Amino acid sequence: MKLSSFSPVVRRRVVVTGIGIVSPIGIGREKTWEALCQSQTGTTDIQHADYLLPPSLWNDKKISQEEKQKMKQSLIEAMPCKVAALVRSQTTAGEPSFAPTAHAPRSFAFSEYCVAEALRDAGLLSPGAKPSLVVEDLNRVGVNMGMGIVSLDDVADVALALHTDPLHPHYSKIHPMFVPKILGNMLAGVTAIQYGATGPIGSGVAACATGAYCIGEAAVWVQRGKADIAICGAAESCVSGIAVGGFSRMRALCTKYNSTPETASRPFDKQSGGFVMGEGAGVLVLEEYERAVRRGAPIYAELRGFGQSSDAHHVAAPHPEGLGARHCIERALEDSEGVGAADVGYVNAHATGTIGDRIELKAMEESLGVDRSAPLYISSSKGALGHLLGAAGSVEAALTALALRRQLAPPTANLHDPCLSLEEQQQKKMCLIPHGTAQPLSTPAALSTSFGFGGINTALLFTQVN
Incomplete structure (x- = not known):
């Protein structure tokens, strides 16, 4: 039997043309970079965490603000770790609040900001109040976005509604968008929907390696010709009582520097005492090299x-x-x-x-x-x-x-x-x-x-x- 002769697969070059970051030390790529190079830290007293309690408690109008504060304080006192690296709420007009909504957790807001910043940085967004992707073929745009942990607060809300009084479960309190809010692939889904990207889509789950895994997988798409552009990265927001309590029980979190939060996270240091939980998002725009060169795109590096x-x-x-x-x-x-x-x-x-x-x-x-x-x-x-x-x-x-x-x-x-x-x-x-x-x-x-x-x-x- 005569075997067919096929051309060898040619691996295309992949470059980074856009970057978006939301972090505890800065909203945006440049603010984060500047603060990082100056050794600024984003770790603070966990008292400043706005979303330690599940939304169903914090938003319950039948509970007074004084009682809510007591609940929060009791939760903090029960935790051995009392520090976290927080994306602080913005107070200036026009800046994002990153507040969770009935339809989307806080991590979605981080991701939305980063994706827009990265696409704008890459020169792929049209101007205007409702920017769109400036590409020839949306079928050649892929999205690979993930998160390590889904919205635990939304799970807590449903658990409270159904099981606080097991004889009288409040089924009607379950939000119709509960399931989409807790699906691990939904960051990729909402990003693709927002920009009409109809190329390959994925959402790697790899614990604390999730963001890197999504980027690596997206790069393979571009290398193999499945996409010309890939929006990729991850977002995370789980500075909540459930997550802090869970990691604390593993004895993974730092409890050694509760009185000096800014000094708590100490990689490579002899005096380190565990990790500090943080939140934020990072997004890269990956692009096929020849395409990026043709359109004069900024190129940060090649993902080799x-x-x-x-x-x-x-x-x-x-x-x-x-x-x-x-x-x-x-x-x-x-x-x-x-x-x-x-x-x-x-x-x-x-x-x-x-x-x-x-x-x-x-x-x-x-x-x-x-x-x-x-x-x-x-x-x-x-x-x-x-x-x-x-x-x-x-x-x-x-x-x-x-x-x-x-x-x-x-x-x-x-x-x-x-x-x-x-x-x-x-x-x-x-x-x-x-x-x-x-x-x-x-x-x-x-x-x-x-x-x-x-x-x-x-x-x-x-x-x-x-």
């Missing part, structure tokens, strides 16, 4: 490699030897088809201020520390941002692309006593960038790592574009 691995070890703890972390970094290099370990001059690390920090450094040493002539600069954005959970990977990928484009590595806020001494750093050819000012770079490649519960590991490799 996407690495994935599984620890296959534990539901919450990283592999003690960092095998999964090392493997995903090595696979990102392999996927790049040409970028070597020594070419990577900066890593925006997943580091959360937990036992995983040292393990991640071991993985970097084994995967990136071979035959280096220049030090590998390393920092973690979580010192400033807190841990944005599902959105962490996309926000940090965006910051990595900015660092590469601007050849400037942001510092690690609150890193004063590194877990590696200066002598150890020199020996391993690593440089942990401490609290203070940003570090000038001279590197053609940078890496962003993201790891999640369940042993999910991802690495995104970016390179400069000539």
